[in-house]
Amino acid sequence: MTGGSATTQASKIGVVGAGYVGLTTAACLAHLGHQVVCADVDTERVDRLRRGEIPIVEEGLAEIVAATLANGTLTFEVGAARAAVDADVVFLCVPTPQGPDGGADLRYIEGAAAEIADALRPGALVVNKSTVPVGSTRAVEDVLHRPDVAVVSNPEFLREGTAVGDFLHPDRVVIGADDRAAGERLADVYAPLNASVLITDPASAETIKYAANGFLAMKVSFVNAIAAMCEAVGANVDDVVEGIGSDQRIGRSFLKPGPGWGGSCFPKDSKALVKLAADYGYDFTMMKGVIDVNDEQRRRMVGKVRTALGAGPGGGLRGALVAVLGLTFKAGTDDLRDSPSLTMVRSLLASGATVRAFDPTVGDRADGAKAVTLEGIELVGDPFRAARGARVLVIATEWPEFAKLDLAAIASTMADDAVIVDTRNLLDPAAVRAAGLGYDGVGRP
Ligand code: UDX
Ligand code: UDX
Numbered sequence: 001m002t003g004g005s006a007t008t009q010a011s012k013i014g015v016v017g018a019g020y021v022g023l024t025t026a027a028c029l030a031h032l033g034h035q036v037v038c039a040d041v042d043t044e045r046v047d048r049l050r051r052g053e054i055p056i057v058e059e060g061l062a063e064i065v066a067a068t069l070a071n072g073t074l075t076f077e078v079g080a081a082r083a084a085v086d087a088d089v090v091f092l093c094v095p096t097p098q099g100p101d102g103g104a105d106l107r108y109i110e111g112a113a114a115e116i117a118d119a120l121r122p123g124a125l126v127v128n129k130s131t132v133p134v135g136s137t138r139a140v141e142d143v144l145h146r147p148d149v150a151v152v153s154n155p156e157f158l159r160e161g162t163a164v165g166d167f168l169h170p171d172r173v174v175i176g177a178d179d180r181a182a183g184e185r186l187a188d189v190y191a192p193l194n195a196s197v198l199i200t201d202p203a204s205a206e207t208i209k210y211a212a213n214g215f216l217a218m219k220v221s222f223v224n225a226i227a228a229m230c231e232a233v234g235a236n237v238d239d240v241v242e243g244i245g246s247d248q249r250i251g252r253s254f255l256k257p258g259p260g261w262g263g264s265c266f267p268k269d270s271k272a273l274v275k276l277a278a279d280y281g282y283d284f285t286m287m288k289g290v291i292d293v294n295d296e297q298r299r300r301m302v303g304k305v306r307t308a309l310g311a312g313p314g315g316g317l318r319g320a321l322v323a324v325l326g327l328t329f330k331a332g333t334d335d336l337r338d339s340p341s342l343t344m345v346r347s348l349l350a351s352g353a354t355v356r357a358f359d360p361t362v363g364d365r366a367d368g369a370k371a372v373t374l375e376g377i378e379l380v381g382d383p384f385r386a387a388r389g390a391r392v393l394v395i396a397t398e399w400p401e402f403a404k405l406d407l408a409a410i411a412s413t414m415a416d417d418a419v420i421v422d423t424r425n426l427l428d429p430a431a432v433r434a435a436g437l438g439y440d441g442v443g444r445p
Pocket of ligand 2: 220
């Protein structure tokens with residue numbers, strides 16, 4: 001690990017893909033003083049970005065994009081080749097969705113590499129920032145077929161909702177390069193961050209990404225399994241987490257019990273890790289267990305709602321009205337990808353229940369009104385309208401505003417004998433009960 005140096009040469013940088021990772025990367029590198037061209041295939045997205053409109057909810061991103069558009073260090077283009085022309089360094093930040101066999105689908109990465117191959121100037125550096133299986137650096141080299149261009153791996157560790165902060169204040173920068181000099185050239189680009197930089201080989205860097213996400217997913221699955229045990233033995237998970245989290249070898253982070261992990265990364269990366277290991281002859285039973293516990297956790301949440309409705313495990317829920325607060329996979333983002341909330345809601349709808357939901361980021365139409373439905377879910381404009389007449393209210397995403405709900409007002413608008421199922425342990429159980437509502441959290445008495 002080496003520390004960065006403040007002074008650095010501004011580079012001409014291309015970024016292919018203006019999604020959560022690409023847009024954050026492009027804007028932050030421009031913010032550090034580099035000259036950045038960010039390209040995307042989606043012309044409508046590029047048009048909006050040129051107007052400074054940010055197509056995702058991400059704290060602080062709009063301000064950085066506005067400032068770097070204004071000072072000319074950031075521009076947007078359509079098509080990967082436009083980002084590569086004249087660039088010293090080109091970052092690939094295109095999707096690596098899950099393939100039918102659980103592995104990562106590399107078609108967009110290979111497509112983007114093919115698109116930039118002829119546009120790259122001699123001596124340019126191509127950087128794989130997308131999450132890709134071991135060996136993908138080589139795969140990109142093969143597609144580029146440019147012996148005068150180096151390809152390195154540089155996995156991202158950005159969390160949605162805090163991506164800008166995570167980029168500008170990373171715990172570490174990981175670089176995987178066969179050619180040490182190429183690795184150091186990329187380290188130079190990050191020098192203004194003064195962060196610790198690990199330069200290793202591509203296979204290790206690619207493995208670090210999956211291992212990091214696998215470990216974090218394991219921690220969350222572990223605490224959810226412990227929460228299930230707490231419910232069985234009558235213990236309180238809040239105190240258990242305090243008791244284990246205060247051990248520095250364990251740490252408190254990523255020990256929040258909940259409805260199971262979701263999002264665009266943990267689900268696909270955990271499966272890709274199992275597939276990758278199997279491809280090389282290792283049966284990653286532990287990671288399979290982490291995934292199984294997560295699937296089970298999502299089912300347990302549906303079970304809690306059924307119990308609160310007084311319905312048995314398999315019975316129909318026709319006529320039952322359930323209010324759901326939060327649809328995104330976590331707070332701080334508008335991302336619905338593999339959201340535990342949607343998994344739960346789909347199961348309730350499939351059993352005939354009526355679901356009325358509120359999420360601060362979902363359904364906002366251009367005309368300011370709320371879209372009426374999403375996948376059969378009735379969307380409303382605030383938590384009280386969601387709760388009106390409902391027998392069960394589910395806290396599904398940990399948006400901070402839900403922790404400040406006026407519980408007496410919620411109780412007065414819900415049906416009799418109403419229950420709050422708090423899948424995020426966001427509320428104070430005593431306060432909920434004092435408001436005349438039933439309460440069921442995750443691993444709490
Ligand atoms: C993506 C990957 O999904 C993830 O595995 C990787 O670690 C980082 O990049 P994310 O930024 O969240 O994550 O993806 P997404 O928000 O879907 O954005 C991808 C962008 O790439 C989209 O704007 C899409 O239009 C664009 N794209 C896609 C291209 O520009 N070219 C393509 O060939 C495909
Ligand atoms: C994750 C990794 O954290 C990040 O480093 C990587 O680059 C991309 O994948 P992200 O998908 O944005 O980031 O979400 P994260 O904040 O890690 O949460 C993942 C899931 O775990 C969410 O569904 C979240 O609600 C859940 N979670 C997280 C818990 O249930 N409990 C916790 O204590 C932490």
